[in-house]
Amino acid sequence: xxxxxxxxxxxxxxxxxxxxxxxxxxxxxxxxxxxxxxxxxxxxxxxxxxxxxxxxxxxxxxxxxxxxxxxxxxxxxxxxxxxxxxxxxxxxxxxxxxxxxxxxxxxxxxxxxxxxxxxxxxxxxxxxxxxxxxxxxxxxxxxxxxxxxxxxxxxxxxxxxxxxxxxxxxxxxxxxxxxxxxxxxxxxxxxxxxxxxxxxxxxxxxxxxxxxxxxxxxxxxxxxxxxxxxxxxxxxxxxxxxxxxxxxxxxxxxxxxxxxxxxxxxxxxxxxxxxxxxxxxxxxxxxxxxxxxxxxxxxxxxxxxxxxxxxxxxxxxxxxxxxxxxxxxxxxxxxxxxxxxxxxxxxxxxxxxxxxxxxxxxxxxxxxxxxxxxxxxxxxxxxxxxxxxxxxxxxxxxxxxxxxxxxxxxxxxxxxxxxxxxxxxxxxxxxxxxxxxxxxxxxxxxxxxxxxxxxxxxxxxxxxxxxxxxxxxxxxxxxxxxxxxxxxxxxxxxxxxxxxxxxxxxxxxxxxxxxxxxxxxxxxxxxxxxxxxxxxxxxxxxxxxxxxxxxxxxxxxxxxxxxxxxxxxxxxxxxxxxxxxxxxxxxxxxxxxxxxxxxxxxxxxxxxxxxxxxxxxxxxxxxxxxxxxxxxxxxxxxxxxxxxxxxxxxxxxxxxxxxxxxxxxxxxxxxxxxxxxxxxxxxxxxxxxxxxxxxxxxxxxxxxxxxxxxxxxxxxxxxxxxxxxxxxxxxxxxxxxxxxxxxxxxxxxxxx
Amino acid sequence: xxxxxxxxxxxxxxxxxxxxxxxxxxxxxxxxxxxxxxxxxxxxxxxxxxxxxxxxxxxxxxxxxxxxxxxxxxxxxxxxxxxxxxxxxxxxxxxxxxxxxxxxxxxxxxxxxxxxxxxxxxxxxxxxxxxxxxxxxxxxxxxxxxxxxxxxxxxxxxxxxxx
Numbered sequence: 001x002x003x004x005x006x007x008x009x010x011x012x013x014x015x016x017x018x019x020x021x022x023x024x025x026x027x028x029x030x031x032x033x034x035x036x037x038x039x040x041x042x043x044x045x046x047x048x049x050x051x052x053x054x055x056x057x058x059x060x061x062x063x064x065x066x067x068x069x070x071x072x073x074x075x076x077x078x079x080x081x082x083x084x085x086x087x088x089x090x091x092x093x094x095x096x097x098x099x100x101x102x103x104x105x106x107x108x109x110x111x112x113x114x115x116x117x118x119x120x121x122x123x124x125x126x127x128x129x130x131x132x133x134x135x136x137x138x139x140x141x142x143x144x145x146x147x148x149x150x151x152x153x154x155x156x157x158x159x160x161x162x163x164x165x166x167x168x169x170x171x172x173x174x175x176x177x178x179x180x181x182x183x184x185x186x187x188x189x190x191x192x193x194x195x196x197x198x199x200x201x202x203x204x205x206x207x208x209x210x211x212x213x214x215x216x217x218x219x220x221x222x223x224x225x226x227x228x229x230x231x232x233x234x235x236x237x238x239x240x241x242x243x244x245x246x247x248x249x250x251x252x253x254x255x256x257x258x259x260x261x262x263x264x265x266x267x268x269x270x271x272x273x274x275x276x277x278x279x280x281x282x283x284x285x286x287x288x289x290x291x292x293x294x295x296x297x298x299x300x301x302x303x304x305x306x307x308x309x310x311x312x313x314x315x316x317x318x319x320x321x322x323x324x325x326x327x328x329x330x331x332x333x334x335x336x337x338x339x340x341x342x343x344x345x346x347x348x349x350x351x352x353x354x355x356x357x358x359x360x361x362x363x364x365x366x367x368x369x370x371x372x373x374x375x376x377x378x379x380x381x382x383x384x385x386x387x388x389x390x391x392x393x394x395x396x397x398x399x400x401x402x403x404x405x406x407x408x409x410x411x412x413x414x415x416x417x418x419x420x421x422x423x424x425x426x427x428x429x430x431x432x433x434x435x436x437x438x439x440x441x442x443x444x445x446x447x448x449x450x451x452x453x454x455x456x457x458x459x460x461x462x463x464x465x466x467x468x469x470x471x472x473x474x475x476x477x478x479x480x481x482x483x484x485x486x487x488x489x490x491x492x493x494x495x496x497x498x499x500x501x502x503x504x505x506x507x508x509x510x511x512x513x514x515x516x517x518x519x520x521x522x523x524x525x526x527x528x529x530x531x532x533x534x535x536x537x538x539x540x541x542x543x544x545x546x547x548x549x550x551x552x553x554x555x556x557x558x559x560x561x562x563x564x565x566x567x568x569x570x571x572x573x574x575x576x577x578x579x580x581x582x583x584x585x586x587x588x589x590x591x592x593x594x595x596x597x598x599x600x601x602x603x604x605x606x607x608x609x610x611x612x613x614x615x616x617x618x619x620x621x622x623x624x625x626x627x628x629x630x631x632x633x634x635x636x637x638x639x640x641x642x643x644x645x646x647x648x649x650x651x652x653x654x655x656x657x658x659x660x661x662x663x664x665x666x667x668x669x670x671x672x673x674x675x676x677x678x679x680x681x682x683x684x685x686x687x688x689x690x691x692x693x694x695x696x697x698x699x700x701x702x703x704x705x706x707x708x709x710x711x712x713x714x715x716x717x718x719x720x721x722x723x724x725x726x727x728x729x730x731x732x733x734x735x736x737x738x739x740x741x742x743x744x745x746x747x748x749x750x751x752x
Numbered sequence: 753x754x755x756x757x758x759x760x761x762x763x764x765x766x767x768x769x770x771x772x773x774x775x776x777x778x779x780x781x782x783x784x785x786x787x788x789x790x791x792x793x794x795x796x797x798x799x800x801x802x803x804x805x806x807x808x809x810x811x812x813x814x815x816x817x818x819x820x821x822x823x824x825x826x827x828x829x830x831x832x833x834x835x836x837x838x839x840x841x842x843x844x845x846x847x848x849x850x851x852x853x854x855x856x857x858x859x860x861x862x863x864x865x866x867x868x869x870x871x872x873x874x875x876x877x878x879x880x881x882x883x884x885x886x887x888x889x890x891x892x893x894x895x896x897x898x899x900x901x902x903x904x905x906x907x908x909x910x911x912x913x914x915x
Contacts, residue, residue, distance in 0.1 A: 012847065013846065015854070016845075020842040020857055021833040022788075022790070022858040028792070182855075182889060183791075183856050184855040234890055267793070267794045633849040634849060636894075637894075637895050641852065641892045644893065666794070667799055667887070668794075668796055673892075675884050676880045678892055678893050
């Protein structure tokens with residue numbers, strides 16, 4: 001038996017050697033014999049009806065495979081939650097870049113010319129391009145009222161609270177779209193033939209989502225559709241639902257041509273056509289005592305969902321539940337809705353609604369503190385949830401979390417008080433204003449409410465006849481470390497070396513459905529199932545007497561081989577069971593919203609340069625409690641990467657829209673942080689093992705996306721004395737707001 | 753479209769291919785020579801995923817017309833992987849967590865080779881500058897900076913031992 005603990009150590013990334021040598025094979029690195037290339041003809045208008053389609057001269061159209069909606073054997077819908085999104089437009093166009101026709105040809109260089117040579121005429125209809133325009137319902141573009149989904153959380157008696165309040169503080173907060181900007185664009189290869197059916201390889205998070213969507217489109221039987229994840233070059237939610245569309249497109253072309261078809265988007269197409277983070281508007285009205293005790297919140301949270309419902313209801317759900325943050329609210333009402341606009345559908349992106357509603361809350365907390373004349377950290381301290389108290393949905397905090405301690409430690413690690421005092425002393429005589437700001441927040445691990453019960457995930461561990469120990473899951477690796485942590489958990493549970501455990505190929509023909517790789521659920525939920533399955537396999541071997549206690553890795557493998565020789569196979573499966581005392585009311589939005597929460601306090605230090613209004617983040621402290629840390633190097637990398645992405649969200653990344661079309665769909669003018677834009681990100685963990693997670697793990701991947709943006713804007717408010725309530729916050733926004741209020745006299749003082 | 757004969761040296765070997773006159777060096781490497789370790793991220797020289805060394809200079813191969821590389825000496829990630837001299841860089845990326853999804857990694861490793869050849873002992877600021885043409889969306893760069901520092905230290909020790 002292996003003596004050293006594997007879980008909790010920074011073993012090397014399972015597929016890391018292939019990645020650093022350039023040997024990892026991503027979708028565009030793969031090729032099949034006879035493969036041809038596909039391309040998509042897309043709508044040029046936000047809303048209308050197609051009146052004619054013409055194929056211009058000069059293109060050898062007879063050489064092309066052309067697919068329209070008429071070629072779809074099954075239902076022309078991408079199966080997801082409401083099944084409202086067509087695979088291909090039949091007549092009605094609902095957003096720019098909506099797929100209308102598919103083309104395929106052996107020469108990939110001919111495709112852009114052919115796409116441009118398809119001339120489509122439209123009867124244009126009026127379109128909707130803002131939350132407000134959707135809400136006023138002058139133009140109805142979806143359902144009866146443009147509303148995809150609404151939720152209400154109602155705890156206590158909000159209406160009665162206003163009279164008792166010393167202060168009532170209101171504020172409106174806005175977040176814009178953000179692009180996931182994985183460095184590998186979306187791509188798939190589909191190959192169909194009668195005997196084997198349909199096989200799709202692709203860059204994706206959720207092979208079984210793609211599998212389900214393909215069943216609906218193709219009407220093939222389950223065993224005739226096979227989906228295999230290729231090495232995936234980043235996803236961040238951007239490859240949760242979109243690959244279903246792309247896979248459907250390539251499959252239709254392959255079924256019509258009888259040849260393998262590859263579609264890989266270039267950056268322009270990926271940015272223009274695929275999903276982004278939902279824009280949001282949050283309105284806060286808060287009742288508070290003069291001592292800084294929160295009495296009640298009335299929160300209106302609204303997201304722009306784009307043209308189809310896709311995942312907007314679930315993104316809204318998470319945003320709604322996180323809207324009250326990590327605070328005790330005697331009374332709270334959250335009224336949430338997601339509305340339709342004629343924009344490509346917004347989708348999953350790390351954080352999934354929580355970064356939006358937490359941005360609003362955490363900015364609002366600083367504004368409350370300022371109004372009351374209480375320090376921001378003190379206002380938070382007086383209201384942070386404690387063990388035994390109830391969240392906004394009435395969920396009791398059962399874990400022994402001490403948020404007061406977390407806050408103190410973050411203040412200490414960031415040298416908060418000393419810096420705050422120094423900046424306040426030095427700022428009046430400097431054009432480079434320094435500020436420090438903090439946020440306290442939480443992120444629910446796993447699917448919301450009853451979601452994990454519905455997913456009903458299944459996980460396996462097996463040993464092959466050759467003696468390979470494998471983890472069988474559809475949970476995918478796209479950088480987060482899935483392969484590594486699940487092999488660590490299996491090795492530790494089996495009592496064997498990490499090196500001999502491998503991941504079975506992420507292929508729906510080989511692995512069971514362990515659910516989608518989303519929602520910070522892989523370490524906690526899938527990991528726990530791997531633990532159970534591995535423990536079951538070990539017990540089988542011990543019970544068979546082929547293996548006895550105090551075994552070595554070699555003993556284990558020999559015993560497994562003997563077992564397989566005698567019994568044919570050695571496999572152990574484990575299915576999800578909800579932890580006890582979990583109750584969720586989908587109607588009233590009350591109960592245990594998540595099996596567990598990760599908690600954090602982040603502190604940002606910034607410099608705002610009043611000569612050019614640029615903002616630089618100088619230092620960043622990220623302290624979190626995520627349960628047991630399974631692999632410190634990978635976990636730290638997750639936090640650092642999330643913080644960097646959130647710095648982009650706060651300060652750099654702006655999607656420029658024109659009637660639903662992204663106008664800056666290039667990496668040249670959609671700006672993400674470079675190696676020179678990132679401060680030292682100092683990551684610290686508190687570890688309180690969670691009883692129902694794998695070796696005590698909770699979720700980690702999305703948490704770091706939630707806190708940095710409000711921490712940075714709070715620091716900017718500290719530096720400048722001005723409140724900015726909108727992200728992204730670009731230098732021109734700061735310039736506009738500050739110059740509007742700056743008096744000539746102040747300028748003279750500064751330049752003396 | 754007419755094709756022209758192009759001869760170049762890739763990872764120390766002379767290679768001749770017939771290419772479209774408008775082809776990019778990136779296409780020649782990936783499609784004609786099957787050296788798929790070099791990645792395309794943006795196609796416009798912003799992300800650095802397609803970084804290669806061109807006569808020792810760090811370039812984005814998506815911006816280099818293939819015909820311009822006639823007789824040039826090109827080093828790709830496959831060439832770096834064959835060369836034991838740079839094994840410490842790849843090992844450091846692996847150990848420090850410098851590779852997550854891995855799509856930017858070949859370009860990052862090439863940029864690091866270039867940086868350490870010019871400056872065997874770079875400061876943190878010089879590392880930040882040296883890698884500023886290579887975008888990474890996963891790591892927030894911290895683990896990559898550590899990997900470069902670790903590789904630099906390892907190469908210095910090796911260089912010392914060689915003397």
